Amino acid sequence: MTMSPQKKILLVGIGVAALAGTATVRAAAQSDTYKQLDALMDVFEQVRVTYVDKVDDKTLIDGAINGMLASLDPHSNYLDQRDFASMRQTTDGEYGGLGLSVSIEDGAVKVIAPMDDTPGARAGIKPGDYITHIEGELIYGQPLNEAVDRMRGLAGSKIAITIARQGEAKPLQFSLTREVIQIRPVKWEVKNNVGIVRISTFNKQTGPATRDAVAAIDKKLGAALSGYVIDLRSNPGGLLDQAIEVSDVFLDKGEIVSQRGRAKGDIIRYHAKAGDLTHGKPIVILVDEGSASAAEIVAGALQDHRRAMVIGERSFGKGSVQTLIPLGEGTGLRITTARYFTPSGRSVQEAGIEPDVSVPQLSDALRGERPRRREADLTRHLINEVKDGTEKLVETDEKPDPRFTQTADELKKAGVLDFQLDYAVKMLGRLAPAATVQMAEAAGLSPAAAQR
Template identity: 50%
Template sequence: MMKFGRATALKIGAAVGLSVLLHGPAAFADEQETFKSLDLFSKVFEQVRENYVEEVSEEQLIEAAIQGMLRSLDPHSSYLPAKDYDAMRTDTRGEFGGLGIEVTMENGFVKVVTPIDDTPAYRAGLKAGDYITHLDGESVQGMSLDEAVEKMRGGVGEDIVLGIARKGAEPFEVTVTRDKIKIRSVRYRVEGGNVGYIRISRFNEQTQPGLDKAIRRLNEKAEDGIVGYVLDLRNNPGGLLDQAISVSDTFLERGLVVSTRGRDNANAQDFRARPGDATDGLPLVVLINGGSASASEIVAGALQDHGRAIIVGEPSFGKGSVQTIFPLPQFNAGLKLTTQRYYTPSGRSIQAKGIVPDIMVQQAKLEKVESRFRHEADLRNALTNDQSGGADTAPADEGADTTTNGAGDEEPAIDNSTDLAQQDYQLSRAVDLVRAISLYRGMSDQ
């Protein structure tokens, strides 16, 4: 917690200004302007503290000033007070409390980047692209992103009413019950008997171990062997850079994964894959959409640039910046600051552009429809087939088990009891593509 005595608060501008004068690398004229600006801040600070209609603590004013400074830079830089700093560290470990929703601020409203799988927000039906306009009836306009996030946090079992604006729908409210969020970042299943489906919901410390296990278990579960993989990064908001690099490395034989560059080119870094592809070069399709951001885009961009995977779906979110956490131990707090941009192996920056899929596939709902065609057998007095024994008109076994996710697995990848590709158009197209590539390679090898 930051504590400022009255005398200290009055001297902040002068003290920092003097430090700039003595040690700053800028020209003397610039130092004078800095001193004037800091002196202005000190005077405004004192006027607000003394004359504002309600009493405001010095700590509140200082923290608000810091947040305002950082928010003016970009949407991802922020000051992390003790509570938020602890929550951030917990998040990267893969367990935290709240609604299970990744958000950003856009046009004064809280925008949903993605609801995290199997969380209260996900179960309540929130979607990527939704705008949260009200929290328990209070408008979010005028709130900072951190303030809105703080209001969405609370005790396990407590409800919060979210006002939602969704494109193509009337504004509505949804009640979400807070819960302890445990993130299982990797899920997997055998799709259609021989295609390995791997979903990564975010990149935390558990992601690479989960991916290694998924590849191993999928190969064990497929009776006739895996012919290829679908890597689902849809609605994945990102996470740890080192995990994104590691996941990319899993599928790459060699080469550059990502490079990062900041203001000082001397601090530029290149991250490369180690020799060895854990999937032996089997066909790979990566699914992305508008909820795929940051670390997800690093993986998709690396695999796309190397020609290792075909990217299918919709353009990604377009977050091409890297945030560094600077601990402030004397205040038990932290500073999240955008320090670098990242670039794909070909040198592309995806900032505000996103990764464009190789094959654009919009999400759609698959439904069975009755055929509009009539057949010979439908015609009145149609001749019968003299070779038919009647077996060809027998109905299919309605009790047949279509489950392919290994229900006996102690860690089922997906809880659905039916084949996901029957319900998910993008996934269906990805699975078809994997099989087509595998078939083509098999024919080419003959």
């Protein structure tokens, strides 16, 4: 069919009109944005001129930036020069302080977890504690970076902090001595032919240290090795690339994690390289409410691939990825840019990693009195969208589990100081005999020699 010139002109005119309409909408939206920015500048000028005390411009601008980011989610924030340098110290693995991983919750500084072998851990500070005073001064409502900066300092200097703990009638007073916190992210030991790998954080050293630990355990036990316990309890997370590297130690192939951004096609997938350094030995992973972020990536990857059994308590539930964007002059922006998903497509945001076997920490008599605070309890946390419109229903059974009826005093008398770890080691002892015998035979040893 041939169109007349008049019809052609009409169609072109409709196209031009549509484009013009789109441009008008964009211009209107841009105009609204400029009006809002004008309002911001009006407030800025009024505060400069009329506020009761003189405030320098940098303080006002930093406050505006921090307020903007605080309206997003708990993990997006502006890093001034001091914060940027502090973050680099932490990820590099050395700084002066107390060894506490903390967050801000409704204006209060909350302890996520104390790091192993640090002043905070040795003093008995617990996950879920609230730091209310530093050197007798109330810190409620202060920015988190100020509280962190005050807790850090020269090694050998003393600091007094006050803790509020659920179940305690009075605040707890702690006098601590700062140390150079040389974060050893990985420690290992052998117990009953089981290799125990404790990963406390994910900094630049974690991947290589995990490989070294696995190699050392394999060398020490050889064919007698029953399996591995990977202890990720109270691990607040850290670097994404280190979570991928650690997962790769235990996987021979397959996806480890995917991160998905705002756009539909904005997906990055990370896969394991060939070669399981543990040679297929059984693995048990320990998690609790302090296991977050990178720790959940490792637990989720090995759980989805049926490579490990996860036991303990439901993890923290931080399923978002933060990107560090340098802004110049030693400052930066840490902003949430994606959600991460386990190999099966699960988002752990809010929900966390559910253990295959739920095992309480019976050896800690006061654990039941401490609050269990996770990502879902944080103000303005990202919502885990339910795609099929249904919600998971959890059935409850009020009957006591016969496996977990011992008291902390009974366990202490039996010499069990860490019930969850003891349970994991015994579980591997039950899972691994057949595999141990096969490995022993392949190495030319008798099954009896392998079990010694």
